[in-house]
Amino acid sequence: MTDLRLPAAPRPADTGPPADTGLPADPPRPAVPVERVALRPTPPTRSPRVTEIIGAARRLLEDEGVGSLTMRRLGEVLGIRAPSLYKHLPGKHAVEAALVETALWEAGDALHRVVDGAGPGDVVGRLLAEYRRYALAHPNLYRLTAVDPLGREGLTAGLEDWSGEPFYRATGEPYAAQALWAAAHGAVVLELANRFLPGSDLDRTWAALAAAFTAH
Amino acid sequence: MTDLRLPAAPRPADTGPPADTGLPADPPRPAVPVERVALRPTPPTRSPRVTEIIGAARRLLEDEGVGSLTMRRLGEVLGIRAPSLYKHLPGKHAVEAALVETALWEAGDALHRVVDGAGPGDVVGRLLAEYRRYALAHPNLYRLTAVDPLGREGLTAGLEDWSGEPFYRATGEPYAAQALWAAAHGAVVLELANRFLPGSDLDRTWAALAAAFTAH
């Protein structure tokens, strides 16, 4: 979040209705009340078949867990054999990368929406609540983003900047933003992994987190 | 950290010099300046051979990464074949669990030492610094503790309570403790995974984290 790269050039206007790629379409951009430092990148274009495959992979992951996300099983739900997948994707890492992208797009949109919603009140609290809500609604998807060192090469340029930007918009300071993001991430990871001691009232833990970043 | 179970009974006195199990021995216990809620459990006893195996596994993990921690490779560095490992351990999960234990013991000792060191100054800051230091000094070991839902069954009873207790001792409030722990964990995980944008001055991020939990 340092080195939040300033927008270099305005995005090119959309040229006609784009194909449905399974990724969130560009939402209407409201007049922004807060300083903006990252523009929403343009989602990558995918062939229809690849979109199908990633969609199936997502369903597989969310419904049956990461253990069921194998190339053979993925082929099975698509009615083809595993090696045929390699006609469309270079390997399993590409499937995972696409799923990580999906999560970043969706979470980014949700978080920006929170910051856009101009309520003057506790922005940090609402941001944390939404972060938690998304992660808990898609635990397997979120976990996938948390594991590996995030092969950045495959990721859409600027996606990370943009999806993390709501934390900057909520705190107004890049390092506080990184700290808040880290705290939210850690809390989600621990909650998803059931690492908090049984009996904990996690709502209160999250409240304590929000308090730390709002008080003073 | 809620449900931090109060110490039920004093630990039994040590009966003679214990065998070296590869786990940290019980340290001398100083007079505690802060309220204590969890006693240091007694490390499990391991056969000498198992201790060798876990030691080799740790070296393998730390030196060559998690991808090299396979049963065949582990046997290789021990001069035996993979199936022979099953004469000593029920499976790979047991190796990983033992390594997670090791990390919890070591980190717990280090963190307690920080809180014990009676400096009246910024306890939270020093605690975070030590947490970060340990994790960065043993990235692969730490990552191992961060991945899976932590098969709690195999873990020494009370280990988690005790290893997390320094956060309670530093904050004085269980939910603030959980929040602080989550924040530290998240920051470490993101730093280890190289998820912060390149160019970030991570010292400042950690400073922001400490500030959030000290100011107010």
Add this chain to the structure above:
DNA sequence: GTTGTTGGCTAACAACGTTAGCCAACGAGG
């Protein structure tokens, strides 16, 4: 009508965790 591309297929490989079954060494008891 030929030709090139697209997208399926089977067969196979190496590496993984793990199980089954065999056997040498060795300590204890009679």
Add this chain to the structure above:
DNA sequence: CCTCGTTGGCTAACGTTGTTAGCCAACAAC
């Protein structure tokens, strides 16, 4: 001294994983 049970090695093998090689039908383009 002999026997017997245990300990801790071994090989062979199984099922599963990601992945590659090579074959071939359908189809669009020239």
